[in-house]
Amino acid sequence: MKFINFAVVKFSVFLVLGILTSHFFPTSTFLLKYLLALLFGVAVLWLWARRQLIQNVYFGIVTYLCFFASGYFSYQIRLPQFQQYHYSHYAAENKAELLQLKITQNLKPDKFNLKYFAEVNAINGIATQGKLLLNVSKDSLKKSFSADEILLVYTTISEISKPLNPHQFDYSKYMKSLGVYGQLRIAEKEILKTAQGTPTLMGAAQNLRAGIVEKLQKTNLKTDERAIIQALVLGEKKDIDKNLYNEYAAAGAVHILAVSGLHVGILYVILAFVFKPLSKGKYGVFFKSVLIVLLLWGFALLSGLSPSVTRAVTMFSFFAFAKLFDRETNSINTLFLSFLALLIINPLWLFQLGFQLSYLAVFFIVWLLPLFYKAGYSKYWIVRKIWTILAVTVCAQIGVLPLSLYYFHQFPGLFLVTNIVVLPFLTILMCGGILIVLMATLEILPDWLASSYNFLIEGLNGFIHWVALQDEFLFKNIHFSSLKVVGAYVLIILLSMFLMKMKYRRLVASLLAISAFITIYIYDELITSSNQLVIFQKSKQTLLGYKNGKDLLLFRNDSTKNNAENYPIKSFKTAINIETYSEEKLPQLFQFNNKNILVLDSLGVFPKQKKIHTLLLTHSPKVNLNRLIDSLKPKQIIADGSNYYTYVKRWEKTCKLKKLPFSHTAKQGAFPIE
Template identity: 50%
Template sequence: MIQLAFALTTGIVLAYLFPISFSIVPFLGLGLGLLLGIWWFLRNKLRPFPFFEIFSFILFMTIGYANYQLRHPQFEKNHYSKFYSEKQFKTVQIKIKEVLKPSAFQDKYIAEVFQLNAQKTKGKILVNFQKDSLLSPFKVDEQLVLYSEIKTIRKAVNPHQFDYKNYMQSLGVYYQIEGSKNQILNIDKGSPTFKGVAEEYRSYLISKLKETPIESNERSIIEALILGQRRNIDPETYKEYAAAGAIHILAVSGLHVGIIFVILSWVLKPISFLKYGSIIKSALIVLLLWGFAFLAGLSPSVIRAVTMFSFFALASMSNRPSNSFNILFLSFLSLLLFNPNWLFHVGFQLSYLAVFFIIWVQPTLNKLYRPRFKFDKLFWDIITVTLAAQLGIAPLSIYYFHQFPGLFFISNLVILPFLTLLLGYGIMVVLLAGINLLPDFVALGYNYLIKFLNTFIHWVAKKEMFLFQDISMSFLKMIGFYILIISLIIWWRQNQRKLVFLVLGSLILILGVTFYEKSRSKEELVIFHKSRKTWMAITTKDSLKLFQKDTFSIEDEYPIKAFRVAKNKEVVFAQRIPSVFSFKEKIFIITDSLGVYPSVKGGIILLSESPKVNLERLIDSLQPELIIADGNNYTSYVNRWKKTCEIKNTPFHSTREKGAFIFN
């Protein structure tokens, strides 16, 4: 099962990295036929050649490739992208599938496009609606008719910035609609779906919680902890949970489902002594786990976690010892067959890595100490589980989030035993609130528990010296650290001297990656896209020089911080941008609001602060090699300059359209 899961994963990654323009589905039938033929030929051999295993690997790799490929719009029959044109308004009929976290100015949704003009279509789309006090947020399953244009989702405009386009593609969404209420032709209540009913029931429970004496800040934690709804959490509280290494409890996922699985296994244990008790117990656990998933709105993370533990529950039906690794990878394989895009979700990667390392490492860690009492056994189990999980997710977590909570041990020692109480108590509070039978003293008791949790998290988060931030971690270096961790664990478990060379080889690999990345480091100039700001950076082999118009520190500002952390260089404090400077034998001229520019021909001109210049005269006079307009200009000015440059046949780069300008 592990080999087949690895083969499927390899196929998905290859499809992501090396897409092809033709379908490989016909090859699957041929491959399956050959596989059956090889099995038939080798079925009676005592020592068959490893043809069957090799071909099985190739077949599952092909399945992974095809499964990912077929979900791309190019290979989806009747995908709406085949019937639309850029900058053309059409009648678009959509059905809301998922409500996303809104931004400051827009409500966001994922919807299904089921008709474009008169053409029946399919395919998911991102819908951004301008916030309007007269327009209530839409709900799952609502159907809208819009007169709008369909656009591609923009790439990240600055280097090393979070790429929202890639993230949406991992959800199977490649295009977007940006609309307002004026573009809505009709709103209708569509046919209900299971997810829509779950979302409606969750909204009902949230409304009922608002009628209880539980305070708003504590209520937002309950909504996240039990119902998987994080939109109402105060941003400062969210940051504190992240700093304390406890952000995982605010996202209903494998941890929550695992705890509920353990609670249900303990509560339903007496059923095992009945005839067919194991089957009844396992069926009840699966049913109740999916009931919790329904309660939490059937979000993808909950579905993945419940699926994983459903396999563990079903495996216990046989009353025979089962291989936990095979069960884990069977669920992994099943989920990726259902949706291969989940492989690229951070939550999916972290969940499976954590569970894998717990199964692999925790039993060995547990043997280091033999507790004599239940109390110290509980804490020793928490320590070993936490350490095993942290070993599994640390490099990947640092790669994505560039920080490591040094006090994660203290956080988990308090939170994990406490979380069992919070989940059991919380589910009871939510269900009683839903049927209007929640006593005030029960609600206030839970409010006190959440308040204690928040106070503890606040205390841990304030120990800033133990929060290691701005850690640079490249993809290659992350792979190197995983090889080192795995090598150390194998050496420790098998206790063979020759394995020390495996560890030394891992260290050499990390050093090699470090020197390789440093040798590839080159000098470059970056003009960032930042609304109402002109920010530049010059990287050298040893340092990062920042330039700006004012004297404020910008090294921790967006998008400078992400760039600085990725480059991992010593920062020279920000300097004022000179009006003329040279970089790699190219002259750069900055023309700001004064509209003054020196008479230097053939350079690169940066237009900033919406200068009132006659661009035609400037081009005729200076004959620039390139004209750049950053985010510190009026849009109308940029559009006018673009047309002028097209007429004059002069290259033009708008950071608003093309992203940051990089010269190296």
């Protein structure tokens, strides 16, 4: 193996530590000034130490501190509180403002709204910056907006709601990882004026992609097949049917629907073959490398510059220029160089799942593949090719498995079968897809070619559908905590190091890692075995969950069954490691931890002269709350999501006058009773 520059790896680690420190421990603006002064001092020391002929340990410490500080400040200055002109400093709470917006990206619409990312250029005539989420009601809008379009609107900027039930997907946290800290919900009447803004490179790429999609819609390609082409070639996943996407996920083939390093690698091979004749000229190698890199970046731009694509194109760019200047490198060096460069440019990518999975998959492929090659070498060409596909797939799966279990809680057992069948034909699908996109754009796509591609994609979808139907091989609802993720990666790395070079110290380290993982597993079992009662938030329904160890009993106020796979139960039961689930009708009066809990429904009937601890109001009971409080003397009152909002406001005022704790699950979220 070629020389690995471990300095690049160390620099990357310290940069990541700086970003994580800034994320979890942000400083105040006042303290930030002193830290900047400290960074300047560190930089001066580094320059002085660099001039010494013989470097000492202090030079290394100062260098690592520079990368740590770079990560810290690079992340910190992207937070709204450290941006002088961020719109959050100028927008009043719950007050309509005159906003000038510029559309930066079209997103996948939901059932009721078209969605966009927009830059806030001005608030009430004052120049600002910052990105927000724009929701435009479908019913009120005659046409959708395009990238770089300017909107003048009069409305209120609101926060992106946090999840109201425990262990649910936090959309607001996900938006913050994209640099989005607010949202607008508007109808067409609130749009005062529209205009075409100054064109940008990203905007032009998005509009080009939208134009290509529009032309593809006019061809004879079927809906599902067209959606697959758009995903493969353009990175456009908005039109993929949800059920079809879930089938790809269940089959372990969802990675082919997201333009990633695999697609960039195939495109690189295609371009290298097409431009091979250029290598014969005097400067042919130079022009070939530059042309391929430019086209790869053009493809990345067209597909939306997702983290995985950007990672792949950056790596290929480093490879191409290293080869061009005859500089020795290897995959590990190039991987960490691209990692370092991209995080310096945008530290927010560190918290995006696509970025994490992309780098983990490639790192483990590059690191473990030689071990697999050594174990499965064959003199037969066909066996070597099949083994290569298997080895690459297994290495990537090893790399992403702990993180995938943490985020998705499922494991496709037939992922090897899927990849053995799909990967060899992906190059054909990519080549055919590129050809179809080019011909559709020029409006010269013949019907026979569209029909042929329909047939290929139908065959692929049919195979994916068959694999997805094998439910016994899809392991769902796997509980995997963040501690288990850390323990699993430590175990994988140490075991791999031992298998590469069997030494006594590595064996001891591997055994310690196994012991640590078992300890984490036992600890997880202990912390998830406690008892708990939760009043969930669900509109127009009353749901109470009683957790007793690994058993979950759901109380409902009606006789209909609430499937355990539905919101909000599915994520909750997986996160707290539930094994058995049952349902019962909600009782009116019961005890939990020696506390009497009364459930008052629309009938408004309650027991006389019985002291209670918690009063749960459901389905808008018509009662005099003042008298009820005087009679029952509750310690706290809770209203769930089944009540009318006007009733809740009235109850809240009464409780405020009585100085009694009041909670509304539709506002404060699910309520745990200790």
